[in-house]
Structures are given as structure tokens and as C-alpha cells.
Amino acid sequence: MAGYIFRRILQAIPVLLGTTFLIYFMVFAMPGDPLLALFGDKTPNPALLERLRQEYHLDQPFIVQYFLYLGGILRGDFGTSFSGEPVSAILARTFPVTIRLAIMALFIEFVGGVLIGLVSGLRKGKLFDASALVVSLIFISLPIFVIAFVGQFIFGIQLGWARTTVSSGAPIQDLILPAFVLASITFAQIVRLTRASVIETQSLDFVRTAYGKGLTRRRIIPVHILRNSLIPVVTYAATDFGVLLVGATVTEGIFNVPGVGRTLYQAIIRGEGPTVVSFVTVMVLIYLVVNLVVDLLYGLLDPRIRYVK
Amino acid sequence: MKIRRLGIGAIALAAASALALSGCASGSSDTPTGSSSAVITANGSEPQNPLIPTNTNETGGGRIIDSLFAGLEYYDATGAPQLDVAESIDTDDSQTFTIKIKPDLTFTNGDPVDAQSFVDAWQYGALLSNEQLNSYFFEDIEGFSYDEDSPLTGLKVVDPTTFTVTLKEPRADFPLRLGYSAFYPLPKSAYDDMDAFGQAPIGNGPYKLASDDAWQHNEKIDLVVNDEYTGGRKPANGGVTFVFYASQDAAYADLLGGNLDVLDAVPDSAFGTYESDLGDRAVNQPSAVFQSFTIPERLAHFGNDEEGKLRRAALSMAINRDEITDVIFQGTRTPASDFTSPVIDGWSDSLEGADVLKYNPDEAKKLWAQADAISPWGDTKFQIAYNSDGGHQGWVDAVSNSIKNTLGIDASGAPYPTFAEQRTAITDRTIQTAFRTGWQADYPGLFNFLGPLYATNASSNDGDYSNPDFDALLQAGSSTTDTAEANDDFQKAQEILLKDLPAIPLWYSNVTGGSSESVSNVEFGWNSVPLYYAVTKS
Numbered sequence: 001m002a003g004y005i006f007r008r009i010l011q012a013i014p015v016l017l018g019t020t021f022l023i024y025f026m027v028f029a030m031p032g033d034p035l036l037a038l039f040g041d042k043t044p045n046p047a048l049l050e051r052l053r054q055e056y057h058l059d060q061p062f063i064v065q066y067f068l069y070l071g072g073i074l075r076g077d078f079g080t081s082f083s084g085e086p087v088s089a090i091l092a093r094t095f096p097v098t099i100r101l102a103i104m105a106l107f108i109e110f111v112g113g114v115l116i117g118l119v120s121g122l123r124k125g126k127l128f129d130a131s132a133l134v135v136s137l138i139f140i141s142l143p144i145f146v147i148a149f150v151g152q153f154i155f156g157i158q159l160g161w162a163r164t165t166v167s168s169g170a171p172i173q174d175l176i177l178p179a180f181v182l183a184s185i186t187f188a189q190i191v192r193l194t195r196a197s198v199i200e201t202q203s204l205d206f207v208r209t210a211y212g213k214g215l216t217r218r219r220i221i222p223v224h225i226l227r228n229s230l231i232p233v234v235t236y237a238a239t240d241f242g243v244l245l246v247g248a249t250v251t252e253g254i255f256n257v258p259g260v261g262r263t264l265y266q267a268i269i270r271g272e273g274p275t276v277v278s279f280v281t282v283m284v285l286i287y288l289v290v291n292l293v294v295d296l297l298y299g300l301l302d303p304r305i306r307y308v309k
Numbered sequence: 310m311k312i313r314r315l316g317i318g319a320i321a322l323a324a325a326s327a328l329a330l331s332g333c334a335s336g337s338s339d340t341p342t343g344s345s346s347a348v349i350t351a352n353g354s355e356p357q358n359p360l361i362p363t364n365t366n367e368t369g370g371g372r373i374i375d376s377l378f379a380g381l382e383y384y385d386a387t388g389a390p391q392l393d394v395a396e397s398i399d400t401d402d403s404q405t406f407t408i409k410i411k412p413d414l415t416f417t418n419g420d421p422v423d424a425q426s427f428v429d430a431w432q433y434g435a436l437l438s439n440e441q442l443n444s445y446f447f448e449d450i451e452g453f454s455y456d457e458d459s460p461l462t463g464l465k466v467v468d469p470t471t472f473t474v475t476l477k478e479p480r481a482d483f484p485l486r487l488g489y490s491a492f493y494p495l496p497k498s499a500y501d502d503m504d505a506f507g508q509a510p511i512g513n514g515p516y517k518l519a520s521d522d523a524w525q526h527n528e529k530i531d532l533v534v535n536d537e538y539t540g541g542r543k544p545a546n547g548g549v550t551f552v553f554y555a556s557q558d559a560a561y562a563d564l565l566g567g568n569l570d571v572l573d574a575v576p577d578s579a580f581g582t583y584e585s586d587l588g589d590r591a592v593n594q595p596s597a598v599f600q601s602f603t604i605p606e607r608l609a610h611f612g613n614d615e616e617g618k619l620r621r622a623a624l625s626m627a628i629n630r631d632e633i634t635d636v637i638f639q640g641t642r643t644p645a646s647d648f649t650s651p652v653i654d655g656w657s658d659s660l661e662g663a664d665v666l667k668y669n670p671d672e673a674k675k676l677w678a679q680a681d682a683i684s685p686w687g688d689t690k691f692q693i694a695y696n697s698d699g700g701h702q703g704w705v706d707a708v709s710n711s712i713k714n715t716l717g718i719d720a721s722g723a724p725y726p727t728f729a730e731q732r733t734a735i736t737d738r739t740i741q742t743a744f745r746t747g748w749q750a751d752y753p754g755l756f757n758f759l760g761p762l763y764a765t766n767a768s769s770n771d772g773d774y775s776n777p778d779f780d781a782l783l784q785a786g787s788s789t790t791d792t793a794e795a796n797d798d799f800q801k802a803q804e805i806l807l808k809d810l811p812a813i814p815l816w817y818s819n820v821t822g823g824s825s826e827s828v829s830n831v832e833f834g835w836n837s838v839p840l841y842y843a844v845t846k847s
Contacts (some may be wrong), residue, residue, distance in 0.1 A: 030838070031727070038357065042445075042768065044443075045455040047457075051437065090526065156562060160567075266355070301831060
């Protein structure tokens, strides 16, 4: 087991190097001069522009810029944004907010989705199952910004139950509404996935054996059916956690959440290379860790899966 | 749990009744209602640069800098300059200015606000190696250089409260510029560590930072009243919190949801509804933003000759500005009648030749045919470049269609993905089409809309326009000390522009905004930013 984990971590190094290189290249290849955009519609004088270029190393060829950046990272220096804040500080400020939001959304979608999916699966074809199908189809087919705007309008403005946007420091109570919005789509998918998996598991031999042995439904459903049905659901939810951590740009924008997605979006618009690359590097790291955790979870859920040294 | 909740409810009730009682009390006396200690919340955006006056050139940081610092002057709601730190600004020839400042003023850290603090700050802002984005503001002062580090020899400290400024050549509107943030003073301590200063600036203005870490990046910044400020912008509230929004939609939702007091930018999506949403708390008035599209003279058929002038005039008359501002912008733009803005002193909507900005399809067709007689247009395409990350597609398409339908030529928009990319193509002159241009004035004067944009070789003269008569009139207007005379010269200069049309004026942007029910006395300044100090909150 330890050897397996060690090998996986070793494998992550070339992946990280490769992705930072690619991302840096793409930011570099972005057309337009970010420094010119700093001046708005006004044209700066060439001497000043030249000095700013030198300061941000924008006058160097791509490969030099990349190695300067890599060298900085090794010294713990991720660079600075145009507003003078170290990128490491931005990372430390935004990731906790997004992680909090992602955990809340994950909790909502997983608990809600598995419960409803389980009941649907056990009562296949009944009224509950049919209505769960309709509701989940509605959520799957709606784009997230529609859900976000409607949620903001109804719960924030009309009813006043939640703050319209997230206030400074992103306290938990402000994040509830965005978390529900984020959870809504995956929630519906988890319902469908759990339902299908439960139906399949129910018809397997070991379940029939368990009934045959005279075990009660109260024991068979959670221990035999649910546990074995969860494997695909856990994989899905864990990958989704990665997506939640990096892809909540739209929702974070609408609810003004000071998290990763919103900050990254702004950095891309402003052409701040160091910020973009550092964020994406951390995101890749998170993806790698999440994937490793998922693989290890399999072993816990299904003892037949063993890790080869 | 239940008991606690009840307890909190009881406290809240008590507090509410106390508030109601004090409200009654102040209502019956002569003092204005509304507590002066309430902090207002206003929308902002994360400043793009450190908070140093000479390095802040966008509104996100600008509104904070203007609240934290007091310059020689400030601009009132009409855009007229009022003395702030200065006691007097005198000149005989519009070239040498004697500036006296009020005695015994200090920054919030105790450093004196004296002549030296202004001169040092300007020297710092102008020096090339300091890489300040606003350095061009000092270009007219003697000694300034764009190409090398060179001290401003035109600045001389006479005594602690007096200094003189000598310009390279007369600039009648120089005193008018002194309210802009580039001319603010800096405390001595700033120069020890400018990076740290930019994160937690120390000023002399109506407000100060609530604490050293009041700037919470990407979230908000908290300002409280600076009791030592004695100028004309004495705050009527207890402070301002600027909440940084990534999108205008989020800010607007907060205004409707009651979490925001003052909003200065209504999102496009709410143009149709905000006036009914907000009622008399909605604001929609022209601002100092001028929108146009520029046709560089190097384009075929648009040279500085008879044909070029005819085609430019025909294009201008082919655009139905009234309909486009009505339909596309729902009345949040005002059709242009000159090259400046209605909020500027000296503006006129009846310049000679301003008819060329009126929709006149018959005349447009006639002029276009005359131009065709000189040199046939053929199948050439007419394109207007714009950046598609800025919400410009709607009006560019509408303008193109208006041209296409009137003149029967192939006209369309030419999108660039980002603002940076478009600016790059314009700056290095590789762009081969007309392109959208906009100008937000730095200070409320006619010259600022004309000099930097259309004077020969001026910094933002993106179309490379050059007309000696125009340059001469600008020069004449700049050298006189009489404002009315100066404005007269500038208006004559504009009449030349209306003939040459280096850019086709389209409209003035309006400032659209609103406020919550809990605040009153919300007024917008000439630069579209609310006068936060005057807002009262109950």
C-alpha cells in the first residue's frame, strides 16, 4: 500500500511539470499585450511600456520566462499580481473559500442524491421513482447560471432568506445558497446513478442469498445493497469534487464568492501570467490527490480490489 | 436553544425601539435625520494596481484614492474645481503658477502636508524609473522627459506653504487639472517602502483606512472618517465600505437585496427594468465619457482629401444615433453633438457643422455618390473593429447595419477576442479597419477631449490625424488666461474636427446607477463616480 502511494506520487511529478509548461505556453500565446490593456483607451509612452515589460520579464523569450517562473516556485516565490499582492497570498486566501464551498456542495449532493436514488431504486416504477425522475431531469437540463440567477432572485431578493451575494470572509451561512446551486446538477446525476446501481445490485446472487438466509431488509439494504452500489457513485462524486474546486467560475461570479474561480477568471482577463499558472498548478495537484484518494477508497468499499506493489 | 433565540429577539426588539425613539427625537429637532456614524456600502472593483495616486488610472482604485487623499483642489458635482488643500493658485501668464497651501495640515500619520510633500510626490510620479502609469500628467512641467530619468526643474519650493510650477509652454487649463489624483501629495514615510505604502496608503483626505489591513484583496476595503480633514468634502456619514464585485449583475442583485447602498453601474441586463425597479432612486445622466469610432487616414478612400472628407461625412450621416441609443442602449446613452461631453464647462450642442452628426440618409447617399465620382468604392468592405469582451457587439452591429442600409455598401463589425489584443493592433498600427474608440476625461475640461486625441503626434492620436489649423487653435486656447476665450478657441477647433471627422462621434455614455432606501443625498460627480462623502444613511 505505501509503495503504491509512493509510486503514484512519483508519477505526479512529470504530470505537474508538463501541465505547468503547457499552461504557461498557452498564457504566453494569448494574443494582445496585457500591459497595453492596463492603460485603457489611452496609449502609454514607449519608454514607460518598455520598463514595465522588463519588470514583468515580458520582453524575454518564452522559455526564459518559463524557467524564471519555475526557479521562483522552487524558491517559494509564485510571483506578484499587477496590484502588488504575492500570488502565494492570493492562493492562501481563495482556496479555503472554494474548498469550503465545494465540501458543502458535495455534502448536499451526495447525501441528498444517494438517499433519493436509493429509495427510487428500491421502489422502481412507483410514484416516488417517477417524480424523482422528472425533478432530476429538470435539473440536469437547466444550465447552472439559470439556476443561480433564479435562486438568487427568489431566495435573495424576493423572500430575503439568504444574502444575494456572499459577504466578505465567505461565512458558512452565506455559502448555503451557492452550495445548493452548485449541488443541484450533480445531485440529479447522483440520483440517477445510485438508482441504476441499486437496481442492478438488487438482482445479484449475493443479495438473493442474503434474503434466503433470512436476513432482514434493514440489514440487507444498508450493508449489502447500498455499500456495493456506491462504488460508481463515489468515483463520480470524487471526480466532481475536483470539478467543484476548479470549475465554479460561473456560480462564484454570480454570487460574488471571493474564491478560486472568480479570481482565476479575473487573472485571465487581465493577462496576469503568474497568477493563472500558479492557480492551475495547484488545481492539477488537487486533481492528482483526489484521484489517488478515489483509488484508495475503492479498496475500502470493495475488499476484492487489491493494490499491487 | 429556544431561550437563547428568544433572548436575541428581545435584544433586537429593544434595539429597534431605541432606534425608533432616537429617530423620533432627532426628527423633532432641527438636526437632519440620519446618523452620521453609519457606514455606507458602495460597489467597487479590485484595484488593478497598488494604491499609489500616481499609479492608479482606473476607477476601481481611483474611487478609493480620491477618498483617501485631498489634493490642491477637488471637483464638485458640476465638475467645477474647488480649493481643497490649496489656499490660492495664481498665474499671470498661464505658464508659471504660484500655489499657496493652507497651513498646519497633516497626513493621518502626523507627517505635514506642505509644499515639499506635493513637490516630492510629483517628482516621484514623473520619474521614468518609478514606472508610474500616470506619469504623463506631468509632461507639461519643465524638466519632464519620457525617455530618461529627469527631475522636474519647473517645481520650486518657496516656503513651507508655497511652491511654484513652471510649464514648458502656457496651459490655461493647468489649474483645472490639479484636482486629479496624480497631483495628490504623499507623506514622507511613503518613500521608505512604496510597495508597503501601496497596500496600506496613508493620506490626508476625508477618509482613512479602517486599519492597516483594511484592503482585503478581491473582497472589500473599509474606510472610516478622517477627523483631521478640514476641506470641503467633510463626510456626512461614518465611513465607506467598497465591496469588490466581479460582475455588475452581482452588485445590482445586492442593491435589490438590500446589501448595497450606492451603485454606480447598472448591468446591461437590467437596462430595461432598473428604472421601474428603483423608481426615483435610479440615476441616468450623461457623463464625461465620449464614444466614437476612428477611421485612420492610412485606409484607402479615407485619406485627408476631398474624397475622404465626403466619405466620412456620409458615414456619419448614415448612422441613426437616436434609434440605436434608444433600442440597443435603452436610453442609457445620449447621441453626441460634438467631440466632448455635456458635463464639461463650455460644451455646446450647436457648433457649426454639427449637422453632420444628425441622421440624414438622403444627404449621406448624395455625399457618398460624390465621393464615388472621385474614386469608385467598388466592393470594398467597411469594417469597425471592437473587442468582444466588452459588450460592444450589439451597437457595432447596429451601426454597421445602419450604414449598410443607407449607403448600400458591405459594412460589418470586426471582433477582436480581448481588449488587450485590440489595443495592441491599434497601437502598433497594424489594424486595417476603422475601430471603436472611447475617451473618459481625466479632468473636466474641453482640452482634455481634444489635445491628447487629435493634436499632431499626441499620445492617444490612434488615427494619426494631423491638421495645423486645429493645432494652432488648441495652442491659442491653451495660452490664454481667460477661460471663456479659451473655450471659444477650443470650440472653433472642434468645428474643424466636424469637417475632417478623424473619428465619427457616436454618443456620450450615461452614468446609470441607483441607491438603496436607507441612504439619501446620492449625487454623482462629473466623472460618473458618486460623491460618497455627501451620502447620508439612516
